[in-house]
Structure formats: C-alpha cells, structure tokens
Amino acid sequence: xxxxxxxxxxxxxxxxxxxxxxxxxxxxxxxxxxxxxxxxxxxxxxxxxxxxxxxxxxxxxxxxxxxxxxxxxxxxxxxxxxxxxxxxxxxxxxxxxxxxxxxxxxxxxxxxxxxxxxxxxxxxxxxxxxxxxxxxxxxxxxxxxxxxxxxxxxxxxxxxxxxxxxxxxxxxxxxxxxxxxxxxxxxxxxxxxxxxxxxxxxxxxxxxxxxxxxxxxxxxxxxxxxxxxxxxxxxxxxxxxxxxxxxxxxxxxxx
Numbered sequence: 001x002x003x004x005x006x007x008x009x010x011x012x013x014x015x016x017x018x019x020x021x022x023x024x025x026x027x028x029x030x031x032x033x034x035x036x037x038x039x040x041x042x043x044x045x046x047x048x049x050x051x052x053x054x055x056x057x058x059x060x061x062x063x064x065x066x067x068x069x070x071x072x073x074x075x076x077x078x079x080x081x082x083x084x085x086x087x088x089x090x091x092x093x094x095x096x097x098x099x100x101x102x103x104x105x106x107x108x109x110x111x112x113x114x115x116x117x118x119x120x121x122x123x124x125x126x127x128x129x130x131x132x133x134x135x136x137x138x139x140x141x142x143x144x145x146x147x148x149x150x151x152x153x154x155x156x157x158x159x160x161x162x163x164x165x166x167x168x169x170x171x172x173x174x175x176x177x178x179x180x181x182x183x184x185x186x187x188x189x190x191x192x193x194x195x196x197x198x199x200x201x202x203x204x205x206x207x208x209x210x211x212x213x214x215x216x217x218x219x220x221x222x223x224x225x226x227x228x229x230x231x232x233x234x235x236x237x238x239x240x241x242x243x244x245x246x247x248x249x250x251x252x253x254x255x
Contacts, residue, residue, distance in 0.1 A: 096111065111175065111177045112194075182239065
C-alpha cells in the first residue's frame with residue numbers, strides 16, 4: 001500500500017484559486033463516478049484567472065484520488081510552478097496546452113478516452129443527428145485526425161485549426177475533447193457528447209431504420225443549442241448540482 005502525500009494548499013493560495021481547485025477536483029471525481037476515467041490517463045485542465053498558469057492532475061494519481069490540494073500548477077509549457085511532490089504527464093498536457101494557447105475563452109479543457117466517443121470518432125460519418133443530445137454537440141463540433149500519440153509539438157497547430165471556435169472535438173481513433181469558460185461548462189458539454197455517442201451506438205446496434213430529422217428543424221435546434229451553450233446557461237446552471245453530488249459521493253476531494 002502506497003499512501004499519497006497529504007498536502008494542504010488552501011493556506012498558500014488565493015481564495016479564487018482555491019475555489020477553482022475545488023471545482024476542478026470535483027470534476028475529476030465526477031468523471032470517475034460516471035465511469036469515464038482511464039486509469040491514470042487523460043486530463044482535465046483549468047486556467048487560473050488573469051494568468052498563463054493552469055491546474056492539472058498529478059501523474060500517477062487516479063481520478064478518484066485527485067484533491068484540490070494535490071492538483072499541480074503549470075505554465076503553458078508544462079513546467080511546474082509551485083513546489084509539489086508530484087509530477088505531470090508532459091505528453092498528456094500537449095493537447096491541453098495547444099487549446100489554452102489560442103482559446104482565451106477555453107478556461108477549462110476536458111479530454112477523455114471513453115468507449116463511446118472513441119467508437120463514434122472512428123466511424124466514417126462521425127456523430128449523426130439521431131438524438132437531442134447530438135444536437136447540442138453538432139452545433140459546435142469538429143474533428144481531428146489521428147497522428148499517433150500526442151507528443152509532437154508540430155501537431156498543436158493542426159489541433160488548434162481543427163477545433164477552431166468550436167467547443168466539442170472528436171479525435172479520430174482516439175477520444176473526445178470539450179472546452180468551456182468554466183469547469184461546469186466543459187463537463188456538461190462532455191456529458192452531452194458522451195450521451196450522444198452512447199445513444200448513437202445503441203441505435204446502430206438495433207439494426208432498425210432511423211427517423212430522419214428534417215433539415216429545417218436541425219437548423220433551428222442548432223441555433224437553440226448555441227444559445228444554451230453560450231455560457232449563460234447550460235453548464236453553469238447544472239454545476240451547483242454536480243458540485244453537491246461530488247460532496248455527497250466523497251467530500252475528500254475538497255481537501
């Protein structure tokens with residue numbers, strides 16, 4: 001049994017940073033609760049307001065072990081800022097740093113390898129307009145081709161170009177990414193994308209013909225979805241409930 005070092009970061013950071021640490025740690029715990037984690041791999045990062053510093057998970061720590069105190073503060077190049085016994089996975093931060101570098105609005109970036117998102121990202125036609133959940137994602141979705149492990153800096157520019165101004169990204173043969181102005185927005189966008197992919201796979205596995213949504217309705221729903229996910233509603237409305245859920249599951253994340 002290897003116990004994790006116990007840290008108390010609350011006394012050495014600002015109140016604003018501590019609240020962000022709580023939100024991000026809660027997000028890691030919720031991702032683990034939903035079964036979207038991948039052992040110690042994949043990442044959720046959050047930008048500290050008015051800085052080029054970011055919080056990310058310590059490498060080697062499971063998502064259900066992440067706490068507000070053991071999150072690691074890094075710069076855009078993955079250099080660790082504050083003293084900590086933990087390291088980060090520089091390769092894993094490559095994707096996040098690419099998005100943070102060009103998207104001022106993307107204060108939180110969530111990248112996962114779930115079965116459903118990998119399966120749909122690998123299909124030739126990608127995500128289809130088969131459910132209401134897919135409408136939320138399709139209104140702001142793009143794709144990025146597979147280039148092997150995301151460890152090369154020269155892939156960053158292509159990743160940035162592929163995401164553009166969208167908030168949902170399916171990475172072929174790899175997984176999914178969402179971003180948002182808050183942790184709650186990024187999480188709820190991933191929730192919609194994950195559900196859309198799960199439902200698509202269920203429908204396809206049934207072998208039954210699908211009901212097509214008329215294009216004029218699709219266009220109207222995409223407009224509505226963009227309003228819902230503009231940052232005024234959506235994740236920010238749902239986040240307080242999700243935070244309460246995280247406390248009920250295990251309040252240790254807030255330590």
